Amino acid sequence: MTKVLVLHSVGLLRSALTALLRSEESFDVAASGWCTAQQHVESLRPDVCVVDLDCPGTATMLEGGPAGGGAALGRHIGLLVLASAARPGALRKAFEARALGYVDKDASAGRLVRAIRKVAEGERFVDESLAFGFLEASRMPLTARELSVLARAAEGESIAEIARGLHLSNGTVRNYMASATRKVGARNRIDAIRITQGAGWV
Amino acid sequence: MTKVLVLHSVGLLRSALTALLRSEESFDVAASGWCTAQQHVESLRPDVCVVDLDCPGTATMLEGGPAGGGAALGRHIGLLVLASAARPGALRKAFEARALGYVDKDASAGRLVRAIRKVAEGERFVDESLAFGFLEASRMPLTARELSVLARAAEGESIAEIARGLHLSNGTVRNYMASATRKVGARNRIDAIRITQGAGWV
Structure with a gap:
């Protein structure tokens, strides 16, 4: 059995x-x-x-x-x-x-x-x-940092909250968000979250 | 049977x-x-x-x-x-x-x-x-307009795209987005989308 x-x-x-x-x-x-x-x-x-x-x-x-x-x-x-x-x-x-x-x-x-x-x-x-x-x-373009920024944004955290949570500056969080959005071919942040959530990354 | x-x-x-x-x-x-x-x-x-x-x-x-x-x-x-x-x-x-x-x-x-x-x-x-x-x-606070703005935003559309799609001005779309965000008790747009999607509204 x-x-x-x-x-x-x-x-x-x-x-x-x-x-x-x-x-x-x-x-x-x-x-x-x-x-x-x-x-x-x-x-x-x-x-x-x-x-x-x-x-x-x-x-x-x-x-x-x-x-x-x-x-x-x-x-x-x-x-x-x-x-x-x-x-x-x-x-x-x-x-x-x-x-x-x-x-x-x-x-x-x-x-x-x-x-x-x-x-x-x-x-x-x-x-x-x-x-x-x-x-x-295997072709996942996002870094662990970009993914964790997106995951927190998807939970409704503001740039400032994400920055505090990950011990980064607001500008660095914005940069991660922008690079993630560009890499997944999204039109904006919300689109980047939609794409990565749909694919099961965040 | x-x-x-x-x-x-x-x-x-x-x-x-x-x-x-x-x-x-x-x-x-x-x-x-x-x-x-x-x-x-x-x-x-x-x-x-x-x-x-x-x-x-x-x-x-x-x-x-x-x-x-x-x-x-x-x-x-x-x-x-x-x-x-x-x-x-x-x-x-x-x-x-x-x-x-x-x-x-x-x-x-x-x-x-x-x-x-x-x-x-x-x-x-x-x-x-x-x-x-x-x-x-039965207590759903959002209007049909607010829901359709949120649904389009959730698909990754920009304010301008939503405005064009619904024949509204950019300012009106922003107002709908702000009222929807306030009504569902969200911290920002992404949070409003998360809340309404989770509840099965959009």
Whole structure:
């Protein structure tokens, strides 16, 4: 039997993904939200954790949030993410958290089942439709500083607040904002935030 | 038998919701993405359409998009939406599209099944946990003009572009932006966009 843990913050989608995987007789499926993820991981010791990259809370978890960090998860358990090529930033976060499996959210249920089997054996599984997303992720033009300025601006912080928060001058924050806007081909700051958020970078 | 059609733009989640509902023996379940929704509605004549309010494409459909418009759908078929109290704007769009069923996305699978039965009988079903969202929706402070200015700004349009698009002067657009920002209690334009997008208004 392969022990599968579905982690998702939305109750109904968690139940639905569980129902889908329970139709596989060789899978022993459990599910949890993010708050109790760590406990479930410790008590169940799943072979594979299935995570939706677009689900609220996933990015925080992958970057080392409540569940002890995605990298911690990825080191001990086969991490499998449901992803989309349109969000290269999210793909990169999953990669940095050592995910083994990358399944396109538009794939068939059969592909997800095959991917789970692969990851349970410690092998990598990457949907070829996600390849373009990985390519985009490798060409990410923004620096970490530009990204953190954009992320704070996206939360509604003013230039002065961002400057205080990152120990920079107002002028430097404006420069980062301008270079980020130019690099992603945006028309203005709001457009730069829209583009980077859409791609899963901030 | 109750004929249920699951409409969702994300393949795997569509399959998962279908698997969940197929465990009910009295349901005859089909699924479709948005592109082929109209054909499926016409050929299957479902009793109930299940729609995820947060799924890309849903808002467009509810406001009269490709599938002939949500109101058209709601008039002929029992429309049931999977919703969240945190997005009152999306709830209002569903209400205007004459949805009969409103199920909290964090509800149990059993509640969704009960809601589908109700809606199939032509009755209304509203999860009580969504009540606060409906209250928020009824207190929406922004005018249609302020919302359309914000929506265009969120797409990255400049003040001048918005002014041209809506046949207004630049000063009037600035005034709408300022009043919208003040009314939603935002710190600046970007914050106003963040707040209204998060609530499902734009």
